[in-house]
Amino acid sequence: MRVAVSGSSGFVGSALCASLSADGHEVVRLVRREATDVLEAQWDPARGHLDAGVLTGVEAVVNLSGAGVGDRRWSRSYRRIIRESRVRSTALLASAIAQLPEPPRVFVSASGIALYGPDRDAEPLDEDSAPGDGFLAALCEEWEQAAAPAKAAGVAVCHPRFGIVMDRSGGALGAMLPLFSWGLGGALGGGHQFWSPISLHDTVRALRFLIEEHGCVGPYNLTVPEPVSNAEFSRILAAQLRRPRLLPVPGVALQLALGAYADEVLGSLFVLPRRLLQAGFTFDHPAAWSIVRAAV
Numbered sequence: 001m002r003v004a005v006s007g008s009s010g011f012v013g014s015a016l017c018a019s020l021s022a023d024g025h026e027v028v029r030l031v032r033r034e035a036t037d038v039l040e041a042q043w044d045p046a047r048g049h050l051d052a053g054v055l056t057g058v059e060a061v062v063n064l065s066g067a068g069v070g071d072r073r074w075s076r077s078y079r080r081i082i083r084e085s086r087v088r089s090t091a092l093l094a095s096a097i098a099q100l101p102e103p104p105r106v107f108v109s110a111s112g113i114a115l116y117g118p119d120r121d122a123e124p125l126d127e128d129s130a131p132g133d134g135f136l137a138a139l140c141e142e143w144e145q146a147a148a149p150a151k152a153a154g155v156a157v158c159h160p161r162f163g164i165v166m167d168r169s170g171g172a173l174g175a176m177l178p179l180f181s182w183g184l185g186g187a188l189g190g191g192h193q194f195w196s197p198i199s200l201h202d203t204v205r206a207l208r209f210l211i212e213e214h215g216c217v218g219p220y221n222l223t224v225p226e227p228v229s230n231a232e233f234s235r236i237l238a239a240q241l242r243r244p245r246l247l248p249v250p251g252v253a254l255q256l257a258l259g260a261y262a263d264e265v266l267g268s269l270f271v272l273p274r275r276l277l278q279a280g281f282t283f284d285h286p287a288a289w290s291i292v293r294a295a296v
């Protein structure tokens with residue numbers, strides 16, 4: 001299969017591309033710098049430049065672009081970058097897809113469980129749950145809606161709503177591990193909040209499931225079937241790291257250490273992957289302990 005991927009240099013994108021290439025699929029990487037080989041195509045989402053021809057013959061397009069939400073503090077100007085880097089790149093890809101005489105079969109365009117809001121306590125949330133409040137929730141809605149031209153062109157549009165993707169190589173866990181190695185990390189900011197993580201390994205498998213021919217369309221929560229409280233996650237991680245006495249981290253220390261990631265890990269979201277399970281996907285790491293064992 002020929003697959004085009006944007007955001008291919010990122011935490012999820014590089015793992016997805018490696019997995020697809022290892023299985024013999026042809027991966028065309030959309031890159032914002034100059035292309036350096038035949039399997040790269042340059043685009044400029046900020047300026048709206050994309051030659052739709054580079055998507056000719058592509059069966060699936062996977063859009064993972066977006067300025068890092070945890071990279072910097074959220075000033076007003078950085079919030080604009082966070083929003084525009086997602087909405088504009090999605091809209092550009094969707095309109096390029098819609099122009100093609102033979103569009104790809106499927107367009108998988110990233111979203112996040114932040115759509116349900118920063119904090120929903122212990123409310124079970126699935127893909128039918130109402131969106132929440134706040135900057136990221138509104139952004140996720142707009143991000144998903146930006147794919148509308150591809151949908152109107154008859155393409156199966158899937159929105160993986162990523163939970164907290166876990167691997168030691170990056171993301172929230174990569175940012176948190178230094179805290180744990182300093183002996184901190186027990187019960188972040190109180191510990192009562194629910195987390196809805198997913199291993200990087202299962203994230204890649206789920207993305208591949210969405211682009212394979214399982215008839216998938218619409219939003220899919222990419223989160224484990226068994227969300228976990230932060231206190232329990234910390235206990236499991238501490239045991240795995242053989243550091244049984246981690247000190248609790250007050251929210252304010254976490255804000256300083258993790259920047260904007262702190263907002264993601266301090267809120268409570270009990271998200272269930274109902275549609276992924278109904279479609280027949282099975283998790284290799286369905287629970288926190290299996291994610292931690294695989295990631296650390």
Ligand SMILES: NC(=O)c1ccc[n+]([C@@H]2O[C@H](COP(=O)([O-])OP(=O)(O)OC[C@H]3O[C@@H](n4cnc5c(N)ncnc54)[C@H](OP(=O)(O)O)[C@@H]3O)[C@@H](O)[C@H]2O)c1
Pocket residue numbers: 006007008009010011012013030031032045046064065066067068069081085086089110111112113161162163164165166171172
């Ligand atoms: N990881 C998670 O836990 C998580 C959770 C929820 C949602 N998500 C979303 O899923 C997507 C992939 O996640 P990730 O963890 O792989 O993110 P990532 O590591 O930050 O990678 C995102 C990629 O987007 C591209 N990018 C960076 N700045 C950009 C800009 N200003 N305009 C357009 N493209 C830009 C870069 O790729 P190039 O340089 O190759 O263009 C970058 O490698 C992101 O949109 C992220 O928000 C991730």
